[in-house]
Amino acid sequence: MVNLTTTTRILGLDPGFARLGFGAISISRHTRPPTVTMIDFGIIQTPARTEIGSRLQTIYDDLHSLLDEIKPDLVAIEQLFFYKMGNTIPVAQARGVILLVIAQHQIPWVEFTPSQIKQAVAGYGNANKPEVQAAVARELALDKIPRPDDAADALAIALTAWLQID
Numbered sequence: 001m002v003n004l005t006t007t008t009r010i011l012g013l014d015p016g017f018a019r020l021g022f023g024a025i026s027i028s029r030h031t032r033p034p035t036v037t038m039i040d041f042g043i044i045q046t047p048a049r050t051e052i053g054s055r056l057q058t059i060y061d062d063l064h065s066l067l068d069e070i071k072p073d074l075v076a077i078e079q080l081f082f083y084k085m086g087n088t089i090p091v092a093q094a095r096g097v098i099l100l101v102i103a104q105h106q107i108p109w110v111e112f113t114p115s116q117i118k119q120a121v122a123g124y125g126n127a128n129k130p131e132v133q134a135a136v137a138r139e140l141a142l143d144k145i146p147r148p149d150d151a152a153d154a155l156a157i158a159l160t161a162w163l164q165i166d
Helices: 052-070 085-104 114-122 129-139 149-165
Strands: 007-014 019-028 035-045 074-078 109-112
Touching: 007 052, 007 149, 019 052, 019 149, 035 052, 035 149, 052 085, 074 085, 074 149, 109 114, 109 149, 114 129, 114 149, 129 149
Parallel strands: 007 074, 074 109
Antiparallel strands: 007 019, 019 035
16 A cells, blocks of 8 residues: 655646646655645646547556656546536546556545545535645645646645645
């Protein structure tokens, strides 16, 4: 499982088909309390009006590269939640690619619902997006809220994993 004795790297993923948000944090247990720092954040973007197979290939290739670069001990993913039925299938397909790549790297993973993430990071399960993003910036001692939103959400997912395993 995850080594909780020294330094742990957690990669949070906010699954998407057009934009897959990622946010990586490092937790050092050499200090009391543990020190949490941001490693990186951003998005994997697939070009619109491109054939679905090519877009899934982009996610596959870019996520492999990201995992090779970050070398996470744990990956945390947001569970699928949809308010628009039109994007359900493409996002579910992207999620399948994400889980395949994680399995190929043999990295343990956990998933959280949107309300679990809001509860862990902002303190209550009905927090709005700006409240969650402000909590992420505060927790990671950032000067400003990470952009785009998908990346900020991914950092919130990574923080949720840390709070759950710590």
